[in-house]
Amino acid sequence: MSSCSTKTFVLNPHSDEIDKIVRKIEKETRGQWNVKFQNNTHEEIVDLLSIGFFTNLVQTSFTDRYMRQYPCSGNGCEAVSTQRCHGHNESRPELIRRALKKIWPDTSKPVTLRAIAIEFFCQHRTTKFTFKCYTCHKSEPQNDSVIAKKEATKARRESANAEKKRQQAEKKRQKDATKAIKEAEIAEKKRQRELKKKITLVRQASLAKSPKKSPKK
Secondary structure: OOOOOOOOOOOOOOHHHHHHHHHHHHHOOOHHHHOEEOOOOHHHHHHHHHOOHHHHHHHHHOOHHHHOOOOOOOOOOOOOOOEEEOOOOOOHHHHHHHHHHHHOOOOOOOEEHHHHHHHHHHHHOOOOOEEEOHHHHHOOOOOHHHHHHHHHHHHHHHHHHHHHHHHHHHHHHHHHHHHHHHHHHHHHHHHHHHHHHHHHHHHHHHHHHOOOOOOOO
């Protein structure tokens, strides 16, 4: 297992610390680092590692003590740094994705969590990874992937709402149609009753007007 390559033109200011983190992971003896992944998609691994494990790994690797040595890098703010910040479109999921693409192009072969973690940190060397205060961190532009996910979520929600409205409209249409049929049936029955009543009245009137037959002698 080798440390990060130094053949890069632009290095992150924290590259020396990144190298220390990589060397520490290389020497780790805990069994979790030897966990292997095989026959998974890159996105499955990204989803698995980006939220919990690698979030904690970044927080514990770039310690609060180390971070406090560097004031907030947000537009001359220079407040106390409290947030570990990846550059625009350089989020944890994106760096994991880049690492997997580099060291695990053939997913039919096994790859260890150790190898992924090492390359994940190596990927930080050419990013704008930095430290900021909470306010400056929150004002950062969102990653395109985050925006895309939000837009996709919004589109799904709008589609679901449109489908719900369509179903509600269809139920109302069916209800109105059923009501109209019942009203038509009631009107038809009423018409039939009135017609029978008229027929009865006509017959009665006809019988009343017919001449009485005289008795035979």
